[in-house]
Amino acid sequence: MNLVSRVYETAKWQPDKTAYHFMGKDTSYADFDQSVSMFASALQNLGIQEGDHVAFLLGNTPHFLISLYATMRIGATAIPVNPIYSPDEISYILHNSDAKAVVALDALIPLIEKAAGAFPSIGHYIICETSPEAGEKLAALPETLKTKVLLFSQVITTGRPDFQPVPVDENETAVILYTSGTTGHPKGAMLTHKNLYSNARDVGDYLGFSESDRVVATLPVFHVFALTVVVNAPLLKGATVLLIPRFSPQDVFATIRKEQATVFAGVPTMFNFLYQYPEGNPEDFQTIRLAISGGSSLPVALLHNFEDKFNVRVSEGYGLSEASPVTCFNPLDCDRVPGSIGTNIINVENKVVDEFGDEVPRGQVGELIVKGPNVMKGYYKMPEETAAAIRNGWLYTGDLAKQDEDGYFYIVDRKKDMIIVGGYNVYPREVEEVLFAHPAIVEAAVIGVPDQDFGEAVHAFVVLKNDASLTEEQVRDYCAGKLAKYKIPEQMEFLDELPKNTTGKILRRSLKTHIGVKSPR
Structure with a gap:
C-alpha cells in the first residue's frame, strides 16, 4: 500500500466525497x-x-x-x-x-x-x-x-x-525534500513511498483523522510539515483538504466558519497573527476539534493566550524533513504538557543520547535521535552526509533534548546556530556566504534574534574593508537577488572586527553582546 493506491481506492468507495476545496469549489x-x-x-x-x-x-x-x-x-x-x-x-x-x-x-x-x-x-x-x-x-x-x-x-x-x-516498490524514492544545509547548500532528503505512507498513516491514527474531518491547509504545501499533516494524512483517511492559497487571518477565520473546518495546523507565527487579529473571536474556532502547532517551538505564553481566547486546545509536536517529518506529538487522550513536544507517535521511537550514542538518564540533556519506518533513505548524492546522519538505523537530529519521567520530550536547544523565521529554517552560513561575496565586505556573521511576529529574525554582523562604505539598505538590496526574502537580514550591525577565539573561530554567542554597538563607520 502507498499514498497513490490509497487515494485510488478512496475514489472507488466514496467517489462523491470532497477530496479538496479551493476558491469556493469542491472537487470529489x-x-x-x-x-x-x-x-x-x-x-x-x-x-x-x-x-x-x-x-x-x-x-x-x-x-x-x-x-x-x-x-x-x-x-x-x-x-x-x-x-x-x-x-x-x-x-x-x-x-x-x-x-x-x-x-x-x-x-x-x-x-x-x-x-x-x-x-x-x-x-x-x-x-x-x-x-x-x-x-x-x-x-x-x-x-x-x-x-x-x-x-x-x-x-x-x-x-x-x-x-x-x-x-x-515501497523503498523507491517518492519525494526529495531539500533542507537548508550547514555547508551552505541545501541537502535533498530522499523519502520513500514507505516513509511517506507510514508517517501519514501513523500521524492520521495518532491524531484521530477520519473521513469526516475537514483540514485547513494554509501552511505551504511544499513544506514537509504541511505535506504530511494537512495533505497526505487527510487524503489517506478520506478527509477533506481545505486549500487556502496564502495565509491571512481573515481567510483562515472565514474558511473555518464557512467550511466548518475541524482541524487547523500552523506554525507559531500563524498562531500569533491569529491571536493578534482584532476581529478574531471564539466563534471562529468553535468547529475546530484539533489545533496543531509545529515548525518551531510555540512560546508557552502564546499557547495559553490563544487557548484562552479561542477556547481550543493547541497541541505541539516535533518533526524534521529527514523523518517525513513527525516523530513526537502530545497525546490527545490526556492532558498535554505545555512546552513539551509530546511522546513517541505510533511506530516511531525517540531517544536522547550522549556523544557515544548511549541513552542518557531521564531529565538529562543529550542529542535527540529517531528510529522508525519514516526515517529517510539518505541525502541525494551525499553519501558522507548520509552516513553521519544515520547510524545503526538511528537518525541523529542534531537537536538537544531531554525526556521527563512520564516519557515527554522537550527540545532544549536547536541544531547549532540554526535560525527559524516563521517556521522556515535558515542556516547562518548560507546567508554569510552571500555576504562574503560582496566586494566591500571582509567578514560577516549571522545569528538569530527574537522577533515578536516571526519568532526569530536574521541579524547580521558585517565588517567592511577599510575604504568601503555601505548602508543596511544597500546590503539588503544586494541580498534580495540571492536569498529568499525570509533569509535576508532584518537587522544589521557594522563592526570593526568580529569576536573570535584563539583559533580564529567566530564566537557567535559573544555576538549578542554587540547588538546595538555599531561602528562609527
Whole structure:
C-alpha cells in the first residue's frame, strides 16, 4: 500500500466525497483521481518515466496535489521547491536534483525564459495558470522555447482518465525534500513511498483523522510539515483538504466558519497573527476539534493566550524533513504538557543520547535521535552526509533534548546556530556566504534574534574593508537577488572586527553582546 493506491481506492468507495476545496469549489475524490490519472498519463506522453525527477515550483493550489500524486503514480520522484526562493537557490536545486521536467506557477514564466538554457536536462516546463495573462505570456516566448513550455490545462487533456498506477516498490524514492544545509547548500532528503505512507498513516491514527474531518491547509504545501499533516494524512483517511492559497487571518477565520473546518495546523507565527487579529473571536474556532502547532517551538505564553481566547486546545509536536517529518506529538487522550513536544507517535521511537550514542538518564540533556519506518533513505548524492546522519538505523537530529519521567520530550536547544523565521529554517552560513561575496565586505556573521511576529529574525554582523562604505539598505538590496526574502537580514550591525577565539573561530554567542554597538563607520 502507498499514498497513490490509497487515494485510488478512496475514489472507488466514496467517489462523491470532497477530496479538496479551493476558491469556493469542491472537487470529489473521483474527479481528483481522474485528474491524477490524466496528468500521470500525460507526463508519460512527455517522456517522463519511472525513476525520473519532476520539480514543482508551486504554492497552495490544486496543481500541487494533482502533480504530486500524478508523479508518484508513474513511479517518478517529486521535488517540491519553494517558489519564492531566489533564482540562485532554485537553480542549485534544479541542477542538483537532476530534474527532467518542471511544473511551475505562471508568475515564474519570466524566470524560465531567462534561465531555461542553463538546464539542458529539463525537457519540459509545464505552466499552471493562476492568472488570465498566462496564455499571453507563453505566446510572447521565443520560438525556441515554445516547444518546451506548455500549459498545464493543455497537457492534462492529452492524458487518459483510466490510467492505472505503476507498481512501485515501497523503498523507491517518492519525494526529495531539500533542507537548508550547514555547508551552505541545501541537502535533498530522499523519502520513500514507505516513509511517506507510514508517517501519514501513523500521524492520521495518532491524531484521530477520519473521513469526516475537514483540514485547513494554509501552511505551504511544499513544506514537509504541511505535506504530511494537512495533505497526505487527510487524503489517506478520506478527509477533506481545505486549500487556502496564502495565509491571512481573515481567510483562515472565514474558511473555518464557512467550511466548518475541524482541524487547523500552523506554525507559531500563524498562531500569533491569529491571536493578534482584532476581529478574531471564539466563534471562529468553535468547529475546530484539533489545533496543531509545529515548525518551531510555540512560546508557552502564546499557547495559553490563544487557548484562552479561542477556547481550543493547541497541541505541539516535533518533526524534521529527514523523518517525513513527525516523530513526537502530545497525546490527545490526556492532558498535554505545555512546552513539551509530546511522546513517541505510533511506530516511531525517540531517544536522547550522549556523544557515544548511549541513552542518557531521564531529565538529562543529550542529542535527540529517531528510529522508525519514516526515517529517510539518505541525502541525494551525499553519501558522507548520509552516513553521519544515520547510524545503526538511528537518525541523529542534531537537536538537544531531554525526556521527563512520564516519557515527554522537550527540545532544549536547536541544531547549532540554526535560525527559524516563521517556521522556515535558515542556516547562518548560507546567508554569510552571500555576504562574503560582496566586494566591500571582509567578514560577516549571522545569528538569530527574537522577533515578536516571526519568532526569530536574521541579524547580521558585517565588517567592511577599510575604504568601503555601505548602508543596511544597500546590503539588503544586494541580498534580495540571492536569498529568499525570509533569509535576508532584518537587522544589521557594522563592526570593526568580529569576536573570535584563539583559533580564529567566530564566537557567535559573544555576538549578542554587540547588538546595538555599531561602528562609527
